[in-house]
Amino acid sequence: MLSLQLLYFWNVMKLSKYPGCILAICLLFANIVATKAQDSWSLQRSIDYALANNIDIRQQVVQKRLAELTLHQSKMARIPTLSAGLNGSYANGRNIDPNTNTFITSAVTSYNGGLTAGANVFSFFYQQNTIAANKYNYQAQDKLLEKAKNDVAFNIATAFLQILLNTEQVHISEVQVKLTLDNLANTKKLVIAGSVPESNQADLEAQLATDSVNLVNAQNQVIQSTLQMKALLNLSFDQPYVPQIPDNIAEIPLPRLDEVDPEMVYSAANSNNPLIKADQLLIKSSERSYSAYRAQMYPSLSVSGQAYSLYSNSAKNGEPVSIKGVQSVDVGTVKIGADEYTVKNNVYEYNMKYTVIPFNDQLSNNFKQTFGVALNIPILNGWTYRTNTQKAKLNIETQRLTMEKDNQKLRQDIYTAHANAVSALQKFYAASRGVDASQKAYDFATKRFDLGLMNTIDYITTQSKLFNAQINKVSAQYDYIFKMKLLEFYRDQKIAL
Numbered sequence: 499m500l501s502l503q504l505l506y507f508w509n510v511m512k513l514s515k516y517p518g519c520i521l522a523i524c525l526l527f528a529n530i531v532a533t534k535a536q537d538s539w540s541l542q543r544s545i546d547y548a549l550a551n552n553i554d555i556r557q558q559v560v561q562k563r564l565a566e567l568t569l570h571q572s573k574m575a576r577i578p579t580l581s582a583g584l585n586g587s588y589a590n591g592r593n594i595d596p597n598t599n600t601f602i603t604s605a606v607t608s609y610n611g612g613l614t615a616g617a618n619v620f621s622f623f624y625q626q627n628t629i630a631a632n633k634y635n636y637q638a639q640d641k642l643l644e645k646a647k648n649d650v651a652f653n654i655a656t657a658f659l660q661i662l663l664n665t666e667q668v669h670i671s672e673v674q675v676k677l678t679l680d681n682l683a684n685t686k687k688l689v690i691a692g693s694v695p696e697s698n699q700a701d702l703e704a705q706l707a708t709d710s711v712n713l714v715n716a717q718n719q720v721i722q723s724t725l726q727m728k729a730l731l732n733l734s735f736d737q738p739y740v741p742q743i744p745d746n747i748a749e750i751p752l753p754r755l756d757e758v759d760p761e762m763v764y765s766a767a768n769s770n771n772p773l774i775k776a777d778q779l780l781i782k783s784s785e786r787s788y789s790a791y792r793a794q795m796y797p798s799l800s801v802s803g804q805a806y807s808l809y810s811n812s813a814k815n816g817e818p819v820s821i822k823g824v825q826s827v828d829v830g831t832v833k834i835g836a837d838e839y840t841v842k843n844n845v846y847e848y849n850m851k852y853t854v855i856p857f858n859d860q861l862s863n864n865f866k867q868t869f870g871v872a873l874n875i876p877i878l879n880g881w882t883y884r885t886n887t888q889k890a891k892l893n894i895e896t897q898r899l900t901m902e903k904d905n906q907k908l909r910q911d912i913y914t915a916h917a918n919a920v921s922a923l924q925k926f927y928a929a930s931r932g933v934d935a936s937q938k939a940y941d942f943a944t945k946r947f948d949l950g951l952m953n954t955i956d957y958i959t960t961q962s963k964l965f966n967a968q969i970n971k972v973s974a975q976y977d978y979i980f981k982m983k984l985l986e987f988y989r990d991q992k993i994a995l
Contacts, residue, residue: 540742541658544731545651545993551732558639558646565639569632576625578617585610595812604812612806619800624793627786634783641776648772648991650730655983655993657727661741663976664719667969671713674965678706681947685954694950701954705961712965750979755923758985760916764909767988771908777901784897788890795883797875808864813855818848912988919981926978929971936960936967 539547549555590605618625682702688694724739733739744750768774829841855863876883943960946952987993 538740538742541655544654544658544727544741547733548650548654548731549647552650552730553732555643555646555650558643562636562639562643565632565636569629569636572625572629572632575628576618578615580613580615582613583611595810602812606810606812608808608810608812610806610808612804614802614804616800616802618798621798622793622796624790624798627790627793631783631786631790634779634786638776638779638783641772641779645772645776648987651993652984652987653730654727656980657723657730658741659976659980659983660723661720661727662743663972664716664723665741665743666972666976668713668716668720670965670968670972671709671716674961675706675709675713677961678702678709681957682706698954701958705958709965752979752982753986755916755920758916758919758982758989760913763916763985763989764912766990767908767912768905770991771988772991773904774901774908777897777904781894781897781901784890784894788887788894791883791887791890795876795887797873800872800874802870802872804868806864806866806868807861809857809860811854813860814852815855816850816852819851820849822847822849908988912985915981915984915988919978919985922974922978922981926971926974929967929974932967933964933971936964940964 586607586609588605588607592601592603593606594600595602595606682699685694685699685702689696689699725735727733727741728735728737728739731739825845825847826842827845829843832839832841940960940963943952943957947954947957983993
C-alpha cells in the first residue's frame, strides 16, 4: 500500500541523494510485506476467533450459566430439607438444670444437638411449574446465545467486507498516483525541451499532492476498519490483522434476487430465527411462572420431623458410701384397744458420692423424636400473592407484545434489505456503465494530451472523473454484496464469503 506513496516522497524529497535513506525505506517496506505474510486472517478464522473471544458472546454465556443454575436449584428444591444443629453453653451462678428444670446454684456446662427434616407434600404443583418456567427460560437463554453468535458472525463479515472495500480503494488510489507520477515525469521532460509551458508541470504536481492525500486517506480508512475488526474479535490492538483477500470479489457466490423474495425470506427467518424462538420460549416460561404464583394462593401441606438429645455436667448419679447418722422420726399413732401407740421410723443419713452421668447414657436417656404435619392456609398476607400473580399475568402479555414487536421488526428489516439490494444492484450497473464511459473519455483525453491538443486542467479533470467513477463502482459492488449477504443471513442464519 505504501509503495507508491514512498515513491512520491522519494521524488519530492530527492531521497536518492542519501544512501542511508535507501536502506531504511527498503527495510520499512520489507517489514510491512513480512508482517502481511506472517499472519493472514480468512473470514472463517475471524468468525471462529470471535465466537471464542467476543465480549458480547461471553456475557451471554454467563447469562446462560445463571439460568442453568436457577433451573438446577429449582429441581433440587423437591428434595426434603435436612439440617443439623449443635449448641454448647456455660453458665455460672443460679441456673436452671436442663435435666430437671429446677433452679440450682452451680456452674453448668451443657450441649445439645439434633437433626431436623422437612418435606413439601402438596402445594398445587408450585414446584413443578417453577421448574418448567426455569427450564423454558434456560432454553431461551440458549437461543439468545445462538443469536449473539449469529450477530457477531454477521458483524465480522460486515467488517471484513469493509476492510476489503477500503483496501480496493487504496489500490485505485495507488493507480491514480502512479498515473499522475508518470504524466508528471513526461511533462518535466517536455518542459525541459520547451514543448509545453512550466505551468503544466505545476498543475500536475498539485494533482499529485491531491492524489497522495486521497491515498493517505484511503490507507487510514483501512486502519480504522481494521481497528473495528479487532474490537469485534477482542484482539489485541498491537497484534497484526491482515485479511485474506479473495482472488476475485466478483466471484463471491450470491443468491439471485428471485431466490430472496422478502416474503419467502421472512417465512424462513420466522421459523429459524433464534430471537423469535427465544421469544416463544420466554412466553412459555411466563405462563408457567403465572401458574406457580397462582399456586401460592392455595393451601399447602408439609411434614417435618426432629431428633434431639442433651448432655449436661449437672446430670449426676448419687451412691451412698457410709452411714452418717440415724434419726427417729414419728410416723403416726396406732390405737390398739384402749391403748394408743406412737409409730416411729428410723431415718438413716448417708455420705453420698455423686458422679456425672456418662455422655452416651445421657444421649440415650434424653433422646426424643418429633413428627408433625402442617397445613398452611394463606388468608391475609398484605395482598402479596395476588399482586405477584397479577404481575405474572401482565408479564405474559409483555412477552407476547415483545414477540409481536420482534416479528414486525424482522419483517420490516427483511423488506428494507430487499429494497436496498435491488437499489444497490441498479447502482452497480449504473456505476459500471459510468466507468466504461469515463475510461473511454480518459483514453481519448490521454491521446489528445500526448499530442498537445488538450491542456493540463482539462486532462486532470477527465482523469479525476475516471477515478471517482472507479471508486463509485467499487463502493456500489461491495454495497450490493453486503445487501445480498444480509438477505442470505436472514434466510439461512449463517454467513460466508
